[in-house]
Amino acid sequence: MSPYRERYHKKLDDLVNLTEELASQVNSAIEKASTSLQEADVELAKEVIKQDQNMDDLSQKIENLCMELLALQQPMAKDLRRVIGILKIGIDLERIGDLAVDVARVTTQSKDKIHITKLEYIPRMAEINRKMLTQTMEALQNGDADLARQVTKWDYEIDGLYVKARDKILKLIIEKPDVINEATALIVVNRHMERIGDHICNICEAIVYMVEAKREHLN
């Protein structure tokens, strides 16, 4: 194989490595954002907000490499699916990062005022999201479409937790109308956690496409 093709294949591998790096940062941002909210830890929340630039830069780097490969190498077949898949995954990861940063901003703005009720659902959703993301990256690394499909099953649990959390907060608003501002912020945070699960499902769909060239709606 020519050195040009070897460099091309290395860049295709780089795409996966960069995506895993971004996913790892995003995973840590979810954890820190959830913990900062739970413990009203403004410093930890600021760390997440600071981390946003790194995640954006990494996402841009992935997009640039995809563009370079499309323009200079004209990838075909599984290589083409990999580039297109990673391009989509990069966008979803960047959006998850933004949602985590938004949660961290709520911490900096509300501190412990948001603790109008026990935050039992948010940490649980964050934990499931992180587990899903870890397994999703495993599926990407190993080209395992079945694992990607399995991961999306967890999203039902997240959706269920979100509905419970929302109903609980709505009930609280009716009982104590003066907590409306904090309650609304809390609903937004719960919604963000639920949306993160949806983005992970999108990533799983991209992996199934990359591996099997099938377009499946998994959530």
Added chain:
Amino acid sequence: MVTSKIISNNLNLWYGEKHALKNISMEIPEKKITALIGPSGCGKSTFIRCLNRMNDLVANARVEGEVLYDNTNIYGGDVDVVELRKKIGMVFQKPNPFPMSIYDNVAYGPRIHGMSNVDKVVETSLKDAALWEEVSERLDQPALGLSGGQQQRLCIARTMAMKPDVILFDEPCSALDPISTGKIESLMESLKNDYTQVIVTHNMQQAARVSYCTAYFLLGELIEVGETKRIFENPKMKSTEDYITGRFG
């Protein structure tokens, strides 16, 4: 509904002892562009030359199997080969205009076949080959004075003057720059509603751009054939995938 213009059934070809085509069975869709791809020596040019019996001109070539053109086996005993090549024309890798004027190059075939209104045929053919505007004022000039890209379009005009059904292109752009290549590809696009076209190309991007259907050949065998979009997005055979992604060899 896509119908087949040419059908190859268990086609085999030997050059002396060398088995160059092995049981090739495939259909060429009517009024579509079919691309043949594969590494050098895989048999794609040999196959395209079987479609209008150009291999008859190779002394030690032997063919078995059949090629149906409009349901008639062109290797049957009563086929008029000259008439066949009139209906199935060919454009070669290197432009090969005759050493005569632009006009005479296009008029050569119609004159030999006694066609009437040759002036009109020449004009229409040059227009259809997107060359008329560039040469209409100098039809009496030598064809060899044209650029490579113009010469290739002249050869296409010369083929079209015979009013063929099918045009076979054997690497028509390999000696051309990107601008001339673009003109040939535009020309193929403009012809696709009226002609069945088959192109042999080493340029996979060209195959992906211009064709409706792609066939991948390797070592004299047809490995895979299908809609171009599928072949380049999700080939079924690992060998096809290895070739089009550059992992072959």
